[in-house]
Amino acid sequence: MKTTLILIANFILLFQIANAGDGVEVGDIAPGFELKNIDERKLSLDSYTRAEGVILIFSCNHCPYVKLYEDRINALDAKYKKQGYPVVAINPNDPEIQPADSFDKMKERAKEKNFTFPYLIDQTQEIAKAYGATRTPHVYLLKATESGQFTVAYIGAIDNDTEGKLAKTERVNYVEDAIAALQNGESPDPDFTKAIGCTIKWSK
Numbered sequence: 001m002k003t004t005l006i007l008i009a010n011f012i013l014l015f016q017i018a019n020a021g022d023g024v025e026v027g028d029i030a031p032g033f034e035l036k037n038i039d040e041r042k043l044s045l046d047s048y049t050r051a052e053g054v055i056l057i058f059s060c061n062h063c064p065y066v067k068l069y070e071d072r073i074n075a076l077d078a079k080y081k082k083q084g085y086p087v088v089a090i091n092p093n094d095p096e097i098q099p100a101d102s103f104d105k106m107k108e109r110a111k112e113k114n115f116t117f118p119y120l121i122d123q124t125q126e127i128a129k130a131y132g133a134t135r136t137p138h139v140y141l142l143k144a145t146e147s148g149q150f151t152v153a154y155i156g157a158i159d160n161d162t163e164g165k166l167a168k169t170e171r172v173n174y175v176e177d178a179i180a181a182l183q184n185g186e187s188p189d190p191d192f193t194k195a196i197g198c199t200i201k202w203s204k
Contacts, residue, residue, distance in 0.1 A: 023132010026191045030056075030142045030150040031130035035090065035120035038107045043088075043118050045142075045150065052084030053182065054142040054150065055175060057158075058133040059089040059119075061109045062100035063198035066136050068164040070113050073137070076158070076175060077117045085141075085179055087117035092128035093136070093201040101201070128200060135197035141178050141188070154178040156193030 024030065034044040048054050055076055059066050077087035095102035103121050110119050122128050131140055141154035160172040178188035 024152050026152050028152050030152050033127045037118045037120050038110050049148050055087045056140040057089045058138040060091045060093045060101045060136045061105050063136045065197035069137050090120045090122050092122040092125050094203040097201040135195040137197050138195040154188045154191050157195050162196040
């Protein structure tokens with residue numbers, strides 16, 4: 001009997017480990033965070049309790065997909081920050097694996113590209129795992145609730161132009177469309193798309 005209980009306990013532990021970091025789904029409460037920004041100050045999700053929502057983007061410096069999106073991310077922040085949906089970028093990559101994604105390099109990239117939004121470092125990678133991020137860029141559009149928490153309203157890509165080759169008339173702006181739906185009191189459709197980009201560089 002004792003052996004059976006031990007086996008069951010080990011199975012449960014292995015199941016929990018296997019499913020740790022599976023991330024969130026649309027409708028879930030957004031995991032909170034408090035991470036260091038490139039200005040050396042800590043910034044938390046609680047800092048945005050007066051916002052309508054947050055455009056949370058897992059990003060980095062080196063990824064060519066991210067580089068194609070940087071101007072579009074700046075444009076998203078410029079357009080939607082004043083509507084209550086600011087951009088917050090988080091770099092989850094391990095700089096030991098990808099030195100170009102170090103904190104100092106983050107500062108340099110932000111200055112070079114004139115980022116208008118916070119650019120946070122997820123040193124432990126716990127936040128990326130909590131959300132279930134797998135790529136850069138990977139978007140989680142968060143919606144504020146009356147309780148002061150945020151729920152996940154959309155997950156996926158910024159738009160369908162991952163290689164920056166489509167004409168504006170051909171581009172489907174997933175994040176913009178999702179925000180428009182929320183502003184109209186509707187649910188985003190689609191509320192999930194596949195994130196296309198570089199894989200997150202996980203610590204070994």
